[in-house]
Amino acid sequence: MTDTLPDNHRLHLYREMLRIRVFEDHIFELFEAGRLPGTVHQSQGQEAVAVGVCAHLEKGDFITSTHRSHGHAVAKGIPLREVAAELYAKAAGCCHGKGGSMHLGNLALGMLPAIAIVAGSIPIATGLALSQQMLGSDRVTVCFFGDGAVGTGAFHEGANLAAVWQLPVVLVCENNQYAASTPFDLTSPVPNVATRAQAYGIPAVTVDGMDVEPVRDAAAEAISRARKGAGPMLVEYETFRYCGHSRSDRNKYRNEEEERRWGERDPIVRQQRRLQEAGLLDDEAAAQIRAEVAAEVEDAIDFAQAAEAPLPVALWADVFAPGEAGMPDYWPGEETGEVSQ
Amino acid sequence: MTDTLPDNHRLHLYREMLRIRVFEDHIFELFEAGRLPGTVHQSQGQEAVAVGVCAHLEKGDFITSTHRSHGHAVAKGIPLREVAAELYAKAAGCCHGKGGSMHLGNLALGMLPAIAIVAGSIPIATGLALSQQMLGSDRVTVCFFGDGAVGTGAFHEGANLAAVWQLPVVLVCENNQYAASTPFDLTSPVPNVATRAQAYGIPAVTVDGMDVEPVRDAAAEAISRARKGAGPMLVEYETFRYCGHSRSDRNKYRNEEEERRWGERDPIVRQQRRLQEAGLLDDEAAAQIRAEVAAEVEDAIDFAQAAEAPLPVALWADVFAPGEAGMPDYWPGEETGEVSQ
Amino acid sequence: MNQPRPITVARALRDALTEEMRRDERVVCIGEDIGIPGGWGGAFSVTWGLEREFGQGRMRNTPISEAAIVGAAIGAAIGGMRPVADVQYSDFLFCAMDQLVNQAAKLCYMSGGQLRIPLVLRAPVGSNTRGAQHGQCPETHFFHIPGLKIACPAGPYDAKGLLKAAIRDDSPVLFLEHKLLYGAKGRTQPRAPSVTEVVPKEDYIVPLGTARIWREGADVTVLGTLLMVHLALQAADILAGDGIEVEVIDPRTLIPFDWEALEESLHKTGRLLIVHEDHRRGGWGAEIAATVHAEFGHLLKAPVQRLAAPFVPPPFSPPLEAAFVPSADQIVSTIHKTLAKDYDECQ
Amino acid sequence: MNQPRPITVARALRDALTEEMRRDERVVCIGEDIGIPGGWGGAFSVTWGLEREFGQGRMRNTPISEAAIVGAAIGAAIGGMRPVADVQYSDFLFCAMDQLVNQAAKLCYMSGGQLRIPLVLRAPVGSNTRGAQHGQCPETHFFHIPGLKIACPAGPYDAKGLLKAAIRDDSPVLFLEHKLLYGAKGRTQPRAPSVTEVVPKEDYIVPLGTARIWREGADVTVLGTLLMVHLALQAADILAGDGIEVEVIDPRTLIPFDWEALEESLHKTGRLLIVHEDHRRGGWGAEIAATVHAEFGHLLKAPVQRLAAPFVPPPFSPPLEAAFVPSADQIVSTIHKTLAKDYDECQ
Numbered sequence A, B: 001m002t003d004t005l006p007d008n009h010r011l012h013l014y015r016e017m018l019r020i021r022v023f024e025d026h027i028f029e030l031f032e033a034g035r036l037p038g039t040v041h042q043s044q045g046q047e048a049v050a051v052g053v054c055a056h057l058e059k060g061d062f063i064t065s066t067h068r069s070h071g072h073a074v075a076k077g078i079p080l081r082e083v084a085a086e087l088y089a090k091a092a093g094c095c096h097g098k099g100g101s102m103h104l105g106n107l108a109l110g111m112l113p114a115i116a117i118v119a120g121s122i123p124i125a126t127g128l129a130l131s132q133q134m135l136g137s138d139r140v141t142v143c144f145f146g147d148g149a150v151g152t153g154a155f156h157e158g159a160n161l162a163a164v165w166q167l168p169v170v171l172v173c174e175n176n177q178y179a180a181s182t183p184f185d186l187t188s189p190v191p192n193v194a195t196r197a198q199a200y201g202i203p204a205v206t207v208d209g210m211d212v213e214p215v216r217d218a219a220a221e222a223i224s225r226a227r228k229g230a231g232p233m234l235v236e237y238e239t240f241r242y243c244g245h246s247r248s249d250r251n252k253y254r255n256e257e258e259e260r261r262w263g264e265r266d267p268i269v270r271q272q273r274r275l276q277e278a279g280l281l282d283d284e285a286a287a288q289i290r291a292e293v294a295a296e297v298e299d300a301i302d303f304a305q306a307a308e309a310p311l312p313v314a315l316w317a318d319v320f321a322p323g324e325a326g327m328p329d330y331w332p333g334e335e336t337g338e339v340s341q
Numbered sequence C, D: 001m002n003q004p005r006p007i008t009v010a011r012a013l014r015d016a017l018t019e020e021m022r023r024d025e026r027v028v029c030i031g032e033d034i035g036i037p038g039g040w041g042g043a044f045s046v047t048w049g050l051e052r053e054f055g056q057g058r059m060r061n062t063p064i065s066e067a068a069i070v071g072a073a074i075g076a077a078i079g080g081m082r083p084v085a086d087v088q089y090s091d092f093l094f095c096a097m098d099q100l101v102n103q104a105a106k107l108c109y110m111s112g113g114q115l116r117i118p119l120v121l122r123a124p125v126g127s128n129t130r131g132a133q134h135g136q137c138p139e140t141h142f143f144h145i146p147g148l149k150i151a152c153p154a155g156p157y158d159a160k161g162l163l164k165a166a167i168r169d170d171s172p173v174l175f176l177e178h179k180l181l182y183g184a185k186g187r188t189q190p191r192a193p194s195v196t197e198v199v200p201k202e203d204y205i206v207p208l209g210t211a212r213i214w215r216e217g218a219d220v221t222v223l224g225t226l227l228m229v230h231l232a233l234q235a236a237d238i239l240a241g242d243g244i245e246v247e248v249i250d251p252r253t254l255i256p257f258d259w260e261a262l263e264e265s266l267h268k269t270g271r272l273l274i275v276h277e278d279h280r281r282g283g284w285g286a287e288i289a290a291t292v293h294a295e296f297g298h299l300l301k302a303p304v305q306r307l308a309a310p311f312v313p314p315p316f317s318p319p320l321e322a323a324f325v326p327s328a329d330q331i332v333s334t335i336h337k338t339l340a341k342d343y344d345e346c347q
């Protein structure tokens, strides 16, 4: 299938991965410099999965994500400015500053605000897929989760239900070998996440997650199966996060040899080499792409830094959906935006 | 293995099944007559599983059970009087009248009071097994659950942990084809519960649950594996409940043909036939066993009916373990046994 | 001839579901045993027979997976449906607590108002001789969670009107039904009052956040929900014999809460007894009591009284259970206490 | 020379674990990332390095399975161990709620007292710019569940003494630690006070159910826990400048609760402010306020005041979060309110 990819699409995959990489590298510097609030979970090394999977999705298709949501947000098409502003907790962020790094999302662009309870999004993705099945739409839902998620009850209940109802959902596991500091094999009795799918009669494959075109091909198959109504599929991508789990984690529970081995398979380097070998990219073009990406990232961060914090009254907004039929929620003696203004 | 069973053991299996059957038939009549409080979930038809599995357990081994706990309680050796008194909500019941039909148990006899949240006992059984592993004991924990349990997150998390830690626990699924009114195949994407074990790398078998000697053999293997430290195993028994799910359920969601087919495999009839063919039981002996069992059941019910209700003060007892080091739990204005006396 | 006949709560709920499912194709029911041909229509027969009209596609029978039931309902709601999910006993809500508390209640807020979750979650509450894992009244847990509304009808009229309002609401609504109020036939429920009402043929809703005054009275206000409303009415009857006039108010929804109705009543009576079946310690009555003392203390002639379940799990034994759940007699004696405890001097 | 040095809460907890694990072989830790060589010692480094002394057999690293962590701890406790389980953030307790509420809290009761569950469940609470799913203070949920004890230390001395008491207790104890009080180094936690104390070298416990009076004062009592204790102390400092003497009481455990200490303080001050970081609506402060009004109303010179988080999920934005969590300034101004609101006339 790879051979049939249109050239500009192959370049697009490269550029998208680069956008995520450059953005996250930059964000991490700023975080380390104390410029960003909260915490960050980054995905350097895993860009091929986010990009390869989302490449095959329409805007109307849904994705759900996890605490490690930056790459998914960028790959699903949320403008970098909105993403950066959310990391900076600004009102211009995709969640108006109330979500942050672990909750990036923009439903209008097909990304459910990310859920940071491990596996919490899996039953919800099932429900999103159910809604599309019932509404007669051919939209597909892709549910991203980590290797750590498969120990949870939520994974099991969600996957089982998706199988029972043959829902148009694709379960994408980014097996980056660790859940926080815990190596996969310490907590999984089976060597692959894909094996778990047997319990649900769900077809599953394990795929190299460090190479964007095979990533894309595996996703394409799963997504078009789901779109045709053939039910769920699980795709496990073997990948690696270069950075720490979050914040200041220095990965002391891994060894350098392991890190080096995975680093050699860097998806961006590989795709660049592939494009160069195919004559689709020369040094000059590569430099130009890099410059464009750097400028876009710069712009996004400038935008975010200059943007406004949410108004104080935002604290009280959006607890309930707007425009309800019933009475408003009022409690004597409770502070509310209105009273305090 | 069946051939090597000692004769008196084979008779014992028969008698134990009969004790459960006669007891439950009697209890149901009383329930229908409005003599028993609450609800009952009976196990007529499933006796071979309770008896065949428990036959291989020592008193010190643990079992955990479900809402459908009568058969397990009797098979694990809780005296009928204690069981009956509990169903009658009397102080002489195994839980002093505070548990009832869904919570039968006697820890000293190796039965954790039954847990009526479907699959709620599976993680706890895992923990019981962990304690024995850590204490260096060779006690085994058998965890009974229904086919309905396998959809739950608790089943998944418990089974996974048992596998990761190679705990001495045996997962016994009584697949009686229905979870309440829901047929198994409506909510399971795979045809057998045993298939689910693949997700955990746990060895599993599916066994005829309507024939007590094969039931016993399969359990024997799983239990001795666990006792030797070889880790968990899952045994699925195919069986059928003759009665409704609970109370006044009349099984309208099943058909008569299905009920007839299973009824023909009745485990008590089969074992009686086997014993007769082997020359171990004649009509007279069978009649005597039946008479003894009937007398025991009669006695237990008389005992239960005559027994006292818990004292009013029992309402406030046993919220916390007795004999604590800290302060007692006292709240001004709250009624307690002491105040109200 | 064509007189409208009084109906039970179970029937009222079934009618509400039927009408809403006919009215709006997006309404879908999700739960265990809810639409099995020949089955029961859920644990308490509320959805009995609905699969004949709507099929199993809209009456979705699930595995035993409370977390997935709630999670799938959340996702379906976000994706454009209006799910009515249910758990068979409210005790099992604890199996779905992450989905309910961390997801359903928070997604709208943490996404900055990007999405709506028009989800109804039905759950039966109350003790009826099933013991500790099938007899809880856990409403206070949800009362303490911003982002959920809570409805708790005490009769057929309210059951139907509130369920329709809940289905049409764009926020998650936890819909609590009391096992002893369904009006199910079959084996006697010793403590169950008989509660039937004639309900309008026409479409109507009971807006969330509006209380119902079941009985007017000038001497003392009793605030209660669900089964407790009926015990309060019994108590009011008894006290009427002594010339004591009890006002019985049912907020009908705990969130939003009709403070206006309560304040008005306190203006009249100056005395308040709160009754609920959930544990007294840390129960929602404590919040009402604390708020009344802090904000409406000037209206009070005596301290607010509370009557609720003691701080023990529900016991199985029927006599213990009868002592566990508040009774009409206890309401009577607590009202006497309220009347006796005048703030007659300066504090 | 050999002066004892002040230690942090994280260190105090680690010392308590170390000493108890040495003292009693049955103590086992169960949780995610708690004992990985080269790892962190749990999300907040409390168990850092313990696997070197005790091995991974007693520092049991689990899959991400909160329900199984709690369930396995329950089973292990019943089977003779004394497990100390933990979840990485208290928000994840909702994933284990069935095990906690329906099993751990109820098994002793519903079995008629047959068994004991000597289980400690540690969980970090509090908002620290992680947003809605990592910033809750959910203690009230457990406060409302009979069968659980709740400890919530505000400093190193209490952390160590309470954890030892909890491990030795035969009932399930929920042990809540505040993220901003661990005293972790690393990136600055803007709102974190620096809390270190010298703790005795000798074995000691802080019995569950005994309050600590952090500061004595005659004008007003502030009752708070965890981070709020330190904000109350700051507020007390500020008010001392105006000649207002604030008494700061920390119950240290919510169940059991030291009513004697609170009553004594009310005798002295007649005024009470309750502060907690959990939501105000339906929070444990409501129960204390309602009980004080009903049972100790005669001691009150003014209505009980409550200060706590508003009824919204924890927001991510730091300025919004700062407005969400009660502050020392708000404590000061609420105390002024308490002082202004005399019951100076008959009601």
Ligand SMILES: Cc1ncc(C[n+]2csc(CCOP(=O)(O)OP(=O)(O)O)c2C)c(N)n1
Residues within 6 Å of the ligand: A067, A068, A116, A117, A118, A119, A145, A146, A147, A148, A149, A176, A178, A179, A180, A245, D032, D064, D066, D088, D092, D095
């Ligand atoms: C239910 C739950 N338990 C624990 C955590 C804490 N936690 C956050 S991320 C993480 C590891 C997740 O590992 P994995 O699923 O492999 O995703 P990765 O971080 O590798 O992308 C843990 C334990 C959580 N967020 N939710």
Ligand SMILES: Cc1ncc(C[n+]2csc(CCOP(=O)(O)OP(=O)(O)O)c2C)c(N)n1
Residues within 6 Å of the ligand: B067, B068, B116, B117, B118, B119, B145, B146, B147, B148, B149, B176, B178, B179, B180, B245, C032, C064, C066, C088, C092, C095
């Ligand atoms: C978590 C949970 N959900 C739902 C129920 C209600 N319920 C009680 S028994 C039952 C069916 C259980 O089926 P299965 O596990 O096959 O056991 P069986 O009744 O057939 O023995 C259900 C749904 C429950 N007790 N717990």
Ligand SMILES: [Mg+2]
Residues within 6 Å of the ligand: A146, A147, A148, A174, A175, A176, A177, A178, A179, A180
């Ligand atoms: Mg991972």
Ligand SMILES: [Mg+2]
Residues within 6 Å of the ligand: B146, B147, B148, B174, B175, B176, B177, B178, B179, B180
């Ligand atoms: Mg079954």
